[in-house]
Each structure stands twice: as structure tokens, then as C-alpha cells.
Amino acid sequence: MDRNESSSQTQAAEAARCRQLIRQGKHVGPTAGLAPGCVQANLMILPQALASEFLLFCQRNPKPCPVLSVTAPGEIALPDMGANIDIRTDVPRYRVWRHGELVSEPQDLLDVWRDDLVTFAIGCSFSFEEALLADGLELRHISQGCNVPMYRTNVPTTGTPLLQGPMVVSMRPFKAADAIRAIQITSRFPAVHGAPVHIGDPSLIGIANIQQPDYGDPVTIKDDEIPVFWACGVTPQAIINQVKPEFSITHAPGHMLITDISNNQLAIL
Structure with a gap:
């Protein structure tokens, strides 16, 4: 073996x-x-x-x-x-x-x-989070001991006759260089959401207050960090x-x- x-x-x-x-x-x-x-x-x-x-x-x-x-x-x-x-x-x-x-x-x-x-x-x-952690990237919801923040957006899904509506995303804050690395790593995992769907200004995807997630818990976003958003299985x-x-x-x-x-x-x- x-x-x-x-x-x-x-x-x-x-x-x-x-x-x-x-x-x-x-x-x-x-x-x-x-x-x-x-x-x-x-x-x-x-x-x-x-x-x-x-x-x-x-x-x-x-x-x-x-x-x-x-x-x-x-x-x-x-x-x-x-x-x-x-x-x-x-x-x-x-x-x-x-x-x-x-x-x-x-x-x-x-x-x-x-x-x-x-x-x-x-x-x-959770699958790509393990790879992020292995690369030394901090995941704020883990370091703060809470659930990842998740938000309803204005990004439409591709509907069917009965099922349609907006995408839900999860958010993790990173410094710019770490955000680039996070994109590279998560792109290797298309079976578990893959690369982010949005980076930066949350209002551009319909999130009015990033400290009031629709699911999960708010996390600290430092002054030198940007929010990075991934498609979420709560959708x-x-x-x-x-x-x-x-x-x-x-x-x-x-x-x-x-x-x-x-x-x-x-x-x-």
C-alpha cells in the first residue's frame, strides 16, 4: 500500500x-x-x-x-x-x-x-478552505470561531420553469496579494464552487451592509483587506x-x- x-x-x-x-x-x-x-x-x-x-x-x-x-x-x-x-x-x-x-x-x-x-x-x-489554510492563508471565520458570512445577491441564476432567483455567496476577506493567491487555489476546485464570482465592492452585487449577512455570522474586515465572494451552496x-x-x-x-x-x-x- x-x-x-x-x-x-x-x-x-x-x-x-x-x-x-x-x-x-x-x-x-x-x-x-x-x-x-x-x-x-x-x-x-x-x-x-x-x-x-x-x-x-x-x-x-x-x-x-x-x-x-x-x-x-x-x-x-x-x-x-x-x-x-x-x-x-x-x-x-x-x-x-x-x-x-x-x-x-x-x-x-x-x-x-x-x-x-x-x-x-x-x-x-470547506473543501477549498482546507487548501487555503494549507497555503498559510487566514480564514477569518475560522480564526474568529464563527460560521462563514453568506449573502443573497442581485446576481441571477439561470432558471428553469419552476426554479429561479438570485445567487447566494460566501465571503472571506484577504489582503490583495492573498486574494490573488486564493483565486489561484480555489480555481483548482470547480467541483466545490471554484474561483470567486466577485471581488471588492459588495454593493455591486446587491449587498447593502456587509456586516449584516443573511446567513452565518459577520466577521472583521481590516482596513487593508478586500472582501472576496464565492458562489455558495446555500443558493x-x-x-x-x-x-x-x-x-x-x-x-x-x-x-x-x-x-x-x-x-x-x-x-x-
């Missing part, structure tokens, strides 16, 4: 251990920093009647909605994402929506699961909520599905 294979097996074992802790209710908080080296995924779970339309939307909007895996209706496993995943129990906190209204934030889906539900695993910026939640389907499930922001896949597998070298 070579070193890379051994490392991948070690990472997958740690991912499985973290999922077990989550399944047992022993970890209920955000998943940032858990199972280093492993891909974490956003979730969108929809009735079969809306699933094909949502898949079309994702195909038309690969930056905010990079699909990593899709289940058949009623399936609870994601074998291509990890061994023994149970989508009903392996996320620390879910959000259950009815007609576009948030009705609960349970730690498992055992009481609400339906046989017509289709699960979409969508790429998450499908915002889009779906405009349609107000009779039933849908997402992860709670920051509470992701930890997979066995190595972040390196998603990088373009």
Missing part, C-alpha cells in the same frame, strides 16, 4: 468515526474542522416530483450548485460518498420545511422520512424556498454531511 492510499484510508476511517458520533447524538454542532482532508457536502432533499427540475437547475448553475451525488427515491445510503452513510441520521442538524416555512431543526429525520424523497449532495467550500435553499414546495429538507448551515471522499480527489492539478 502506498502512502497516498494509506492516507485516504485513514481519512475515510476518521470520516466514518465522525458520522458515528453524529448518529449517536454526541456531536450536534457545525462540522468545520472535522475529518480533515474529507469532502463535506450540502444537502437538498426533495420529493421525487420536484427532483428532476432541481437537477436541471443544478446543471444550469454548476458554481453555486455543484452536484456530487444523487439518490434514487427513498434511498438512504450514498455509497459513492462513503461507507454506511445513512442520510437520515448522519448530519448534526437538519432543517425541515413545509410550503417554504421552516418548521423544525431536528438532529435526525427518522420521524419525517418518506419513500419518495430524493437526496442531492452538493459540493461545499438552492434560497431558490427552493421561493417555490415553497409542500415538503423539503436541508442541512442547517454549517452542519454538513461528512463523506469518505478526499478533497484531493476534487482538485484539478
Whole structure:
């Protein structure tokens, strides 16, 4: 066994251990920093009647909605994402929506699961954040111990007959030289949002107050830093909520599905 294979097996074992802790209710908080080296995924779970339309939307909007895996209706496993995943129990906190209204934030889906539900695993910026940290770049939300700030923008997505609306972005501040390096690094990860969609003045993409994010937490932006914005996996939640389907499930922001896949597998070298 070579070193890379051994490392991948070690990472997958740690991912499985973290999922077990989550399944047992022993970890209920955000998943940032858990199972280093492993891909974490956003979730969108929809009735079969809306699933094909949502898949079309994702195909038309690969930056905010990079699909990593899709289940058949009623399936609870994601074998291509990890061994023994149970989508009903392996996320620390879910959000259950009815007609576009948030009705609960349970730690498992055992009481609400339906046989017509289709699960979409969508790429998450946690994958490229690991590469940024490895290059010595500070990520302010991590150093300040909070969730990354996310904003609704005026940047339109490419809609479908039922699904349309603006892109959601996440923001990380950098000095100019570090911003250039961040662009170079994240461009290698198109499967998890890729390069930024905007740099600089937030008002140009419809953000009125950068210290009032729509999701997540505000972070400090120093005088010599500029905000850098990436397409965000919360976009499908915002889009779906405009349609107000009779039933849908997402992860709670920051509470992701930890997979066995190595972040390196998603990088373009």
C-alpha cells in the first residue's frame, strides 16, 4: 500500500468515526474542522416530483450548485460518498420545511422520512478552505470561531420553469496579494464552487451592509483587506424556498454531511 492510499484510508476511517458520533447524538454542532482532508457536502432533499427540475437547475448553475451525488427515491445510503452513510441520521442538524416555512431543526429525520424523497449532495467550500489554510492563508471565520458570512445577491441564476432567483455567496476577506493567491487555489476546485464570482465592492452585487449577512455570522474586515465572494451552496435553499414546495429538507448551515471522499480527489492539478 502506498502512502497516498494509506492516507485516504485513514481519512475515510476518521470520516466514518465522525458520522458515528453524529448518529449517536454526541456531536450536534457545525462540522468545520472535522475529518480533515474529507469532502463535506450540502444537502437538498426533495420529493421525487420536484427532483428532476432541481437537477436541471443544478446543471444550469454548476458554481453555486455543484452536484456530487444523487439518490434514487427513498434511498438512504450514498455509497459513492462513503461507507454506511445513512442520510437520515448522519448530519448534526437538519432543517425541515413545509410550503417554504421552516418548521423544525431536528438532529435526525427518522420521524419525517418518506419513500419518495430524493437526496442531492452538493459540493461545499470547506473543501477549498482546507487548501487555503494549507497555503498559510487566514480564514477569518475560522480564526474568529464563527460560521462563514453568506449573502443573497442581485446576481441571477439561470432558471428553469419552476426554479429561479438570485445567487447566494460566501465571503472571506484577504489582503490583495492573498486574494490573488486564493483565486489561484480555489480555481483548482470547480467541483466545490471554484474561483470567486466577485471581488471588492459588495454593493455591486446587491449587498447593502456587509456586516449584516443573511446567513452565518459577520466577521472583521481590516482596513487593508478586500472582501472576496464565492458562489455558495446555500443558493438552492434560497431558490427552493421561493417555490415553497409542500415538503423539503436541508442541512442547517454549517452542519454538513461528512463523506469518505478526499478533497484531493476534487482538485484539478
